[in-house]
Amino acid sequence: MSLQQIDATLQRELQQLAEQGRAKPRERVITDYVPAKNGSGPRYRLEGQQGLFIRMNSNSYLSLGNHPALIAAADEATRRFGTGPGAVRFIDGTYCHHTALEKRIALFMDKPAAKIFNSAYTANCGLALAINSATTLWAGDRLNHNSIIRAMRICGVPGENKAIFNHNDVQDLDRCLDSAAPGITRVIVVFDGIFSMRGDFAPTDRILQVIEKHKDRFADGIISVIDDSHGIGAYGKTGRGTAEFCGAAPDIIVGTFGKAFGVNGGFVCTSATIVETIRQKADTYIYTNPLSMADCAAATRAIDICDSKEGLDLLKTLNRRTRQFREGLEQIGLETIPGPHPIVPLLVRDTMRTRMLVNGLFDHGILAVGLTFPVVPKGDETIRFQINCAHTKADIDYVLEIMAKLVKKQGCK
Incomplete structure (x- = not known):
């Protein structure tokens, strides 16, 4: 079969992107x-x-990607187990390095449990698939990362179950929660910790104060979710990111090993029950191979270094x-x-x-x-x-x- 017809159509679309400057x-x-x-x-x-060339555009804030200890950890894990897991997690694709990394990042973020993903992008999507329901209201910052927006679309969240508050505007968040429709049983307030194009941070302490005001109105409560991929490791007194800087930690923390930790992969840190729900329901966790053992070993070593x-x-x-x-x-x-x-x-x-x-x-x-x-x-x-x-x-x-x-x-x- 020929691709000439679709190629011609796609070439026109690409030309339009170029003409629009996008x-x-x-x-x-x-x-x-x-x-x-x-x-x-x-x-x-x-x-x-x-x-x-000097890179002034790298996410590797602590410059750990070339650290000898990380390279040695990745090398040892590869020599011991090979380059890939050979299966998804629930079909004997879980190695000791996967579970060790989950325990280590949960400890670092002071949460009961964690689940690791191939990226923070897939972590956001998997989390949304796990905790969404037909009666859930999602309230998000106007400048949230594409992965958060995409996660809601993948879940099929209808327009009436979405609320967007102005960037870092807690009064507007208060308005969104006030306006929740009858029948809403669960609210998820989701926001970036560090906004990647601006470098400013969410006022986590004030956001949680607004949530506290409304928490008893909904049967399942209000769940606060922060994607602090650019924050964790890069600032805060001990590198715990926005939660540490603001002195207030949301219920669920999403992050990445691909920025300050200098490796690859993403994670969700939260309660053991939500982590198990992710394991059971998150398509982006269930149906794809996990991180390599080398990635996990290097990421664990990176956390050890950050915590020293x-x-x-x-x-x-x-x-x-x-x-x-x-x-x-x-x-x-x-x-x-x-x-x-x-x-x-x-x-x-x-x-x-x-x-x-x-x-x-x-x-x-x-x-x-x-x-x-x-x-x-x-x-x-x-x-x-x-x-x-x-x-x-x-x-x-x-x-x-x-x-x-x-x-x-x-x-x-």
Whole structure:
């Protein structure tokens, strides 16, 4: 059979995305990793490009991906059990490394139990499949991650069972809960901990205060869910993320091993009953192979490091580099969204200038992400920088120096 007809249709759709400015650029291919040396942090080689590049767009906030202990743990697990589990969890695809990781992340997040997934995206979808019902109201922040929005769609949540509150607006959340329709027996309030495009955080303590006010109105209560994928490991006094920073922990915590922990996979930490319900009902857990034993072993070792003096020292270094960068942008006279997190958004507020700056950074060996219209509304055009603790003082100084030169040359200030 021929694909000519559907290919022609899809090519037209792709062309429309390009004309609308919504098409993703061609993916750059990393071909080599160059370890830190001579006062500079790690650098990368790109296919088809000369020179070395510093990544200012990596989620690996604690720079653990190349840590010798993680590599050794992954190597030992692979040599012992092989490269893959060979089956889904409930058909003898569960290894000791899977259960050890679940116990370790539950302990780290101070929850009774945990269930691990291939990603935080599939964790959000699996959680929703497990705890949704026909009489559940979902109340979510307007800027929630795509995985949360997709999870509700996968569950088939009807429009009348959805409520959207304005970003970080607890009074609007209060209004949403006040407006719950008769017959609602369960409410799920779900929000990001760190909002990945902005670097700001949910006021978890105030959100839980609003929930407390309404909790007795519904037979199954109100369940608070935070996706703190960008927060856990990256901030808070001991790296426990938004719950620790705000001094208030939601009922269910979703996170990832693929950012600060530097490995792969996602998790849900909550009560033992909800975890067992996930195991029984979550399609994205039941019908797919789990993480490799190497991933689990490396992730467990990463949590151990985060939960040690070494981890606290890494967190302090990350905080220093983040402050250095934020203060440097301020000295140049550039606008950012304030906050303690290593996601640092530079508000350019113009599509052409954003693209010029991102291209200028690339020409000087700096990788950063530009968000322009129509991906974001006009006036919200942004360059998202992400600080890692492997960035040295000299690295940050260099990026700030180039930023200052580009701003002066291009008139972007």
